[in-house]
Amino acid sequence: MTDTNQIIAGLSQLVDAGRVLTDADSLQHYGCDWTKKYDPAPLAIVLPKTVEQVQAIVRFANEHQVALVPSGGRTGLSAAAVAANGEVVVAFDLMNKINDFNPIDRTVQCQAGVVTEQLQQFAEENNLYYPVDFASAGSSQLGGNISTNAGGIKVIRYGMTREWVKGLKVVTGKGDLLDLNGGLDKNATGYDFRHLFIGAEGTLGLIVEATMKLARAPQNLTVLVLGVPEFRAIMKVLETFQSRIDLTAFEFFSDIAVKLVTEHQDVPRPFAAAAPYYALLEFESPTEDVLEQAMALFEQCVEEGWVLDGVISQSESQAANLWRLREGISETIAPFTPYKNDVSVVVSKVPDFLEEIDNIVSSRYPDFEIVWFGHIGDGNLHLNILKPAALSKEEFFRRCEEVNTQVFATVQKYAGSVSAEHGVGMTKKPYLEYTRSAADIDYMRAVKAAFDPMNIMNPGKIFDL
Amino acid sequence: MKVLVAVKRVVDYNVKVRVAADHSGVDLTNVKMAMNPFCEIAVEEAVRLKEKGVATEIVAVAVGPKEAQEQIRTALALGADRGILVEAADVQPLGVAKLLKAIVDEEKPELVILGKQAIDGDNNQTGQMLAALTGMGQGTFASEVNVADGSVKVTREIDGGLQTVDLKLPAVVTTDLRLNEPRYASLPNIMKAKKKPLDMKSPGDFGVDVTPLVKTVKVEPPAERQAGIKVADVAELVDKLKNEAKVI
Numbered sequence: 001m002t003d004t005n006q007i008i009a010g011l012s013q014l015v016d017a018g019r020v021l022t023d024a025d026s027l028q029h030y031g032c033d034w035t036k037k038y039d040p041a042p043l044a045i046v047l048p049k050t051v052e053q054v055q056a057i058v059r060f061a062n063e064h065q066v067a068l069v070p071s072g073g074r075t076g077l078s079a080a081a082v083a084a085n086g087e088v089v090v091a092f093d094l095m096n097k098i099n100d101f102n103p104i105d106r107t108v109q110c111q112a113g114v115v116t117e118q119l120q121q122f123a124e125e126n127n128l129y130y131p132v133d134f135a136s137a138g139s140s141q142l143g144g145n146i147s148t149n150a151g152g153i154k155v156i157r158y159g160m161t162r163e164w165v166k167g168l169k170v171v172t173g174k175g176d177l178l179d180l181n182g183g184l185d186k187n188a189t190g191y192d193f194r195h196l197f198i199g200a201e202g203t204l205g206l207i208v209e210a211t212m213k214l215a216r217a218p219q220n221l222t223v224l225v226l227g228v229p230e231f232r233a234i235m236k237v238l239e240t241f242q243s244r245i246d247l248t249a250f251e252f253f254s255d256i257a258v259k260l261v262t263e264h265q266d267v268p269r270p271f272a273a274a275a276p277y278y279a280l281l282e283f284e285s286p287t288e289d290v291l292e293q294a295m296a297l298f299e300q301c302v303e304e305g306w307v308l309d310g311v312i313s314q315s316e317s318q319a320a321n322l323w324r325l326r327e328g329i330s331e332t333i334a335p336f337t338p339y340k341n342d343v344s345v346v347v348s349k350v351p352d353f354l355e356e357i358d359n360i361v362s363s364r365y366p367d368f369e370i371v372w373f374g375h376i377g378d379g380n381l382h383l384n385i386l387k388p389a390a391l392s393k394e395e396f397f398r399r400c401e402e403v404n405t406q407v408f409a410t411v412q413k414y415a416g417s418v419s420a421e422h423g424v425g426m427t428k429k430p431y432l433e434y435t436r437s438a439a440d441i442d443y444m445r446a447v448k449a450a451f452d453p454m455n456i457m458n459p460g461k462i463f464d465l
Numbered sequence: 466m467k468v469l470v471a472v473k474r475v476v477d478y479n480v481k482v483r484v485a486a487d488h489s490g491v492d493l494t495n496v497k498m499a500m501n502p503f504c505e506i507a508v509e510e511a512v513r514l515k516e517k518g519v520a521t522e523i524v525a526v527a528v529g530p531k532e533a534q535e536q537i538r539t540a541l542a543l544g545a546d547r548g549i550l551v552e553a554a555d556v557q558p559l560g561v562a563k564l565l566k567a568i569v570d571e572e573k574p575e576l577v578i579l580g581k582q583a584i585d586g587d588n589n590q591t592g593q594m595l596a597a598l599t600g601m602g603q604g605t606f607a608s609e610v611n612v613a614d615g616s617v618k619v620t621r622e623i624d625g626g627l628q629t630v631d632l633k634l635p636a637v638v639t640t641d642l643r644l645n646e647p648r649y650a651s652l653p654n655i656m657k658a659k660k661k662p663l664d665m666k667s668p669g670d671f672g673v674d675v676t677p678l679v680k681t682v683k684v685e686p687p688a689e690r691q692a693g694i695k696v697a698d699v700a701e702l703v704d705k706l707k708n709e710a711k712v713i
Contacts, residue, residue, distance in 0.1 A: 220497055224652070271651055298652045311649035314539050315499030316479035318649060 004043060007066055011046050011088065014056040019094070021045040030091050031083045033076040034136075035427060042069065042083035049094045051169065051177060051208045057090060058206065059175040061456045069458050070202035072144025073115065075136035077342070080148065080201040080425030080461050087459075090206060092143050098122055099209075106214045107166055107183050112143030112207050119212065128214040131158035135327060143207045149199035151421035153326075156377035157248040158215065160421070162198045167211035170197050173204060173452025183211040196447060201423055202458040204451040218248060219286040223319040224294065226301070226310040227275025228252075232351045233306035234279050238377060240306070241281055241297050245290065249282035250377030251326045257371050261328040267321060270311045279376075280326050282319075329373050336386040337393060338371070339400040343411050344420035347379040353414045357383060360406050365399065367391075380420040383407065408434040424462045432463060466612070466634075468511045468520045469574035471565060472504040472540050474533040475585040484686045491684065500536040503580025506640040509647040510610055511578050512544035519612050520576070522546050526568055528561045530554050534663060541658035542650040548663040553675050558586070560668070560675035562594035567671035569599055574635060576617060581606055581639040592639035602632035606641040 012020045021030070022044050031040025043066070048054045061068050069083040071091040083089050092113030100109040106128060110119060116130075116137040123130040132145065134152030144150075146168070150161045158164075167183040170193075180194040181187055197204055228234050234252050241247060255274050262269050270278070285291050294312070301307040313319035345353045354372065361370055367388045374381040385403065387396045408418050412434040419428045419435075432441065441463050448455070448465075455465060476482055477497040485492045500508075514520035525540035527533040528551045537548035551564050569577060582589035596603035604610075604619025608627070611618040617636050621628045622643070632638075650658075668675045696702045706713045 219495070225649075268646060268648070270649055295652065295656060299656065302653070310652040312652055312655065314650055316477045316497055317499075317502070320479060322649070 007064060007088070008044050010060055010064065011044060011057065014060060015046055015048050015053050019047040019049070021047070030071055030074070030089045033074040033079060033081040033425075035077060035079040035082065035425075037427065038079055038082045038084040040083060041086060042089045043086045045071075045089045045091055047091050047094050051171070054090070054171050054206055054208050055175050055177060057088075058171050058173065058456070061088065062173075062175060062454050065454065065456070067456050067459050068202075068206075070143065070147065070206050072113065072141030072147070073136065073139040074144075075140045076144065076148060076423060076425060077340075078419065078423040078425030078427045080423050080458070081144065082426065085460070092141060095208065096141075101126065105166075105183060107211050108214060109183075109209060109211050110142050111209055112141065114142045116140045116142065116145060123214045124217070126214075127217055129217040130164070130212065131215050132161050132164060135330065142210055142212070146198050146207055146210055147200060147202050148423040149421075151375070151378075151380070153249050153251065153375060155375055155380070155421075156250050157246060162195065164213045165194060165198055165210055166213050168194045168197055168207055169209035170204075171206045171208055173448075173454065173457040177208075178205075181211075196451075199423075201425060201461050203448055203461055205457060218284045220284060221248065221282055221316075221319060222285045222291065222294070223313040223322045224279075224281040224298070224310055225270040225322050225325065226279045226281070226298070227271065227273070227308040228277040228279055228306065229275065229308055231277055231354060234277055234376065235347075235351055236304065236306045237279050237281075237301055238347075240301055241283075241294075242377075244293055244297060245283050247281055247283050247377060249280065249375075251280040251374070252376045253278050253280075253326055253329060253373035254371060256369065257329045257333075257373050258325060260332045260371070261325055264332045265324070265328045267324045267328060270322065270325065271309045273309060275308050278325070280322065326373065329371070333371055333384055333386060337396070338387065339385040339397070339403065341383040341404070341407060342380070342420050342422045343383065343407070343416055343418060344378070344380045345411070345414045345416035347377070349414050349416075350376060350379055350381065353410065353416065354381065356410050357407060360410065361385065361403065364406075365403065379416075404431070411435065426461060429460075429462060429464070466514075466520050466576065467522045467524065467572065467574040468514060469524050469526060469565075469569065469572060469577045470504075470507050470511045470540065470545060471561075471577070471579040471591070472508060472525055472527045472533075472536050473501040473580070473583045473585075474498050474527065474529045474536045475501045475583050478502055478584060484684055488683045488685060490681065498532065498535075500539055501580050501583045501585075503582060503584070503640055503642070504536075505580075505647040506642070506644050507578040507580050508540045508543050508545065509645045510607075510638075510640060511576075512648075513645065514576075514610075514612065515544060524549065524572055524574065526565065527551070528553060528556050528564050537663055538655070538658050539650055541661045541663070542655040543648065544654075545661075547661055549666060550663065551666045551668060551671070553668050555677065556668075556675045557677050557679055558588045558590035559594055559678060560673065561591050562598055563673045564668060564671055564675070565591070565595050566598040567673055569595070569635075576612065576634065577601070577637045578610075579637070579639050581641055592637055596637040599635075599637070601635050601637050602630075603637045603639070604630050604632050605639040607638050608641050608643045610638055610644065 030045040031042040067087040069087045095111040096113035168180040369386045371384040418431045477499040482491040511523045523545040525545040525548045579592040606621045607619045609620035
């Protein structure tokens with residue numbers, strides 16, 4: 001391996017002056033994502049401005065056997081964008097232009113470093129809508145969203161990021177520039193490599209540009225929060241509403257979550273009497289008819305005993321406040337150093353799965369408090385266990401490691417996913433086999449070898465070679 | 466005690482409005498409308514008075530287009546007993562105050578609660594004009610309201626502190642932001658509200674002329690914020706503050 005100074009000097013030749021950073025603050029800042037488990041230790045940070053510069057960096061890395069870690073907004077929760085082993089971080093902060101907008105195709109060409117919120121606002125200014133939305137939209141970048149196939153709160157209606165990628169320009173691990181699909185709706189010409197790069201967590205190459213599709217802007221989004229007596233009733237409510245209304249979101253949370261959020265943040269309870277579980281529904285209501293329909297469905301759910309009480313937003317600010325009941329959960333429970341997991345099963349199996357996990361945790365760890373919430377409309381559950389005050393952090397996390405194995409074994413039993421939308425990175429790597437078979441992972445290795453024969457692209461993420 | 470509450474249909478607080486191309490006002494096509502936030506607070510206060518047993522009947526009144534029925538229905542779902550909609554478009558504060566006076570003469574409420582202003586025109590006039598027209602006492606910008614023994618004590622937020630005024634009933638109260646936190650309309654109550662009475666009226670029914678007296682000449686958006694610049698060092702910053710911005 002070439003020595004550090006030579007690498008830094010070499011990289012400096014490839015990008016604009018001052019775009020290779022080696023100061024301690026930058027190494028710390030660009031070296032990690034939202035996981036705090038690994039200490040960042042990158043060799044240098046490089047900020048390319050053009051596709052040619054990205055290609056030059058990748059070729060240089062091949063030549064000198066330097067590992068590259070792609071870096072977007074670093075809001076990931078699986079340590080896929082962590083550089084803990086002397087890698088060079090390729091940050092896309094300077095490639096943040098929206099290049100071209102085509103209102104007929106309803107597509108917009110973005111550089112990889114465009115921030116999610118920037119695209120959302122651009123769409124809004126043009127009376128359109130970019131529907132992938134989640135808490136970190138203000139910092140996460142498109143390249144990262146695509147590399148992790150980000151989901152979020154509107155998946156039930158609009159799907160994951162994958163649904164909105166019409167074309168990609170990527171620099172492979174060999175340094176070749178590939179133009180994948182070029183924005184076409186129909187293109188039956190063999191393997192669609194675009195889909196390999198979506199969710200690849202930067203292990204095959206670097207995404208430099210994406211052609212994103214935009215949607216019609218939703219009209220008059222209305223939010224319902226319903227109190228539900230037992231978990232199984234939530235699925236009945238989902239079924240009842242979905243049979244008549246296209247929901248844009250269906251979230252659930254338990255009363256502990258509501259209790260914590262309303263106590264710690266300036267958010268009022270939806271209604272006076274507490275319910276064991278809550279469902280949050282969102283849908284477009286362009287006409288009065290839809291609201292009438294929703295009322296009738298609510299009445300039906302009350303008559304069946306599936307719903308105890310409910311409120312409906314009368315304005316956008318009320319809708320936003322009702323959303324805060326759900327969106328405030330992560331922030332509110334953060335001081336309790338929660339153990340977090342992001343798992344999914346098919347929607348119909350959610351109640352059995354949840355009950356089984358609940359039983360495992362409550363029988364073996366009676367002192368643990370579980371906070372459930374999630375995008376239940378797409379089978380995605382966030383399991384959070386709060387640290388009992390009496391337990392030390394080390395002891396708590398040690399016991400949580402045991403819980404992990406039991407939770408993932410249950411995920412496997414239900415043919416679910418150990419990572420629904422947070423990716424694999426390093427934190428879920430040891431558990432990948434609970435969702436993907438050995439043969440499956442071998443094919444992934446073979447694909448990686450084809451695009452990145454020197455294994456310079458984000459090595460050690462998703463799986464080991 | 467009968468309480469009259471005024472509610473106005475306005476552009477939703479969360480909507481970013483755009484100025485119409487001809488500069489006559491803001492573009493309202495397909496824009497979400499809602500109850501004025503200060504009116505929500507007024508309704509909430511009336512409902513709380515009823516829950517405390519102070520108020521016996523709440524009448525929600527709106528002056529506006531036919532669609533303002535939605536906002537009256539919301540007030541009914543929150544706890545008002547019946548509604549009156551005076552159907553008329555673009556009525557200015559004096560016209561609204563005159564209509565409200567006519568309704569006050571008919572209904573004889575002991576308390577009229579209004580929002581201190583509507584977030585569309587930001588006029589802050591209707592409550593005061595109504596008090597003047599009816600000769601009732603006024604407690605504006607209320608952050609606390611206490612009704613007892615034929616009078617209402619209204620705590621008002623003023624510069625540098627709080628002022629409490631004691632008004633003999635009947636009286637007019639306008640609400641400020643900190644008076645209370647409005648509740649959500651529950652779905653069962655929304656359904657019940659459909660059966661509550663809502664009277665449709667016109668300005669003619671009260672013999673009130675609502676012809677606008679103030680003409681809007683032109684509406685323009687605020688000047689766009691200029692992009693910032695980066696300075697090299699403190700000396701340059703001080704120089705720019707002194708000679709360009711002239712603030713030091």
